[in-house]
Amino acid sequence: MSKGLPKRSEDYSLWYNELVKRADLAENSAVRGCMVIKPYGYSIWEKMQAELDRMFKETGHTNAYFPLFIPKSYLSKEASHVEGFAKECAVVTHYRLKNSEDGKGVVVDPDAKLEEELIVRPTSETVIWSTYKNWIQSYRDLPLLVNQWANVVRWEMRTRLFLRTTEFLWQEGHTAHASKEEAIAETVQMMNVYAQFAEEFMALPVVKGVKSENERFAGAEDTYCIEALMQDGKALQAGTSHFLGQNFAKAFDVKFATKEGGLDHVWGTSWGVSTRLMGALIMAHSDDNGLVLPPKLAPIQVVIVPIYKGEEELQKISEKAHDIMKQLRRVGITVKFDDRDTHKPGWKFAEYELKGVPLRIAMGPRDLENNTVELARRDTLTKSTLSLEGISITDYILDLLDEIQATIYSKALNFRTEMTSEANSWEEFQEILESKGGFIAAHWDGTTETEEKIKELTKATIRCIPIDAKEEEGACILTGKPSNKRVLFARAY
RNA sequence: CGGGGUGUAGCGUAGCCCGGUAUCGCGCCACAUUUGGGAUGUGGAGGUCGUAGGUUCGAAUCCUGCCACCCCGACCA
Known part of the structure; x- marks a missing residue:
């Protein structure tokens, strides 16, 4: 083993990959895109889980477990949901193997074809809402506040340890409410829980915001998020909380008798954070000597x-x-x-x-x-x-230890402050992106076309529309059309 | 999934162009001396050269398929 770690300044992604392996956090496995989380890395994840779980319970949620497999037909019940996930689903088609003719191994038994193919969950909205249909009849059954800790599979093209793996561990909360207002309040509450967790435990300052239509979760009305900034000036989405409206309730016919004697579809939310947080933790604080862990999460x-x-x-x-x-x-x-x-x-x-x-x-x-x-x-x-x-x-x-925790946080906060710029013209925007990176607060005309054009030209995307964005008259940096608040752009993971 | 690269001992590598049974460092084992920032010496163990096939008297080396990883794109938590 050579002694030194690669330098962040020389090759940031090599530094990250090497650090994950050398610090005994995780390694690649025999299966493409899947990782083995090693004991030391898993200990950190367990600490995250323990704290988040406590916070979920404090806000009234309870844990349950839904199956790994989902009937293929479920996915297609919510139109934009299929569109979002169909491209990356692992599919189970058979349930048996047999010895191969040449005796050298096993092959899929063609006689064991499943009547209905199953997909491995990329997320669980569909199974959960099909179940909720049976659990909810009356306003008295609401709100329904459930979380599950699970693994999910998304067949990604390109993977990186913790940041994007084919299989990953996460928690997904799924709640049902009697009113739109209550569901939105839940969505916002969970975003706040995530932000609090990130800042207090991970020592990671985050921006709370709402996603643009383009970046929204497949099947949601609104996606709230927390966005963090890594040391190389790239942004990382650290957690999302979705207001699902009545989309899944309608798709899975989940209705409840209202207090007033009517019948209405319930309002839903879902929210999650994953082992990606490990990547955020590593990239936000560590240095050329190795990992830097905040005391509250250090094994x-x-x-x-x-x-x-x-x-x-x-x-x-x-x-x-x-x-x-x-x-x-x-x-x-x-x-x-x-x-x-x-x-x-x-x-x-x-x-x-x-x-x-x-x-x-x-x-x-x-x-x-x-x-x-x-x-x-x-x-x-x-x-x-x-x-x-x-x-x-x-x-x-x-x-x-408290002081160390605070120092790590303020260092990250100072870095983010320094790396957050305002751009008031297209030239300035490009210049900042090229020379400095980081978050760029700029005016945007609110259209998907403009957002995509900017992405095409610069690879920067709208990370979020910050919750606390000030009302301010301005002109879109690309089109010059009027805008009333700045949104946060960055190149992202 | 497209383009490029890599795969040799636990890790990092030389050898490949020009075919003849694999080099060096770290680590590992034993013993001794050491211990306030990755110790030193001496001796030793460890290799289906990613994998499957082909060419050849002979393949780490040449050819083909496959697998994995890295970088750059398209996609994404």
């Missing part, structure tokens, strides 16, 4: 590395390390004491930097003598000596 928050000569010294250091470890664990900090004698301290330092452990404590004979430890922060790569004389190490480290 190991603190690592203790002993520095010693001989068994006796290790004994003494271990004793103290175990004592510190016990104290830290008592207040909920995840600590690892790496007393392996198979690697030298310097090797371990580099290793934990690669893996993004937020805080490293080194303890050697000098520290024992002086009652100190050496602290090294991953986010700033700074080292300091901490005297343990008369302080509470748990308080100190809890505070420090």
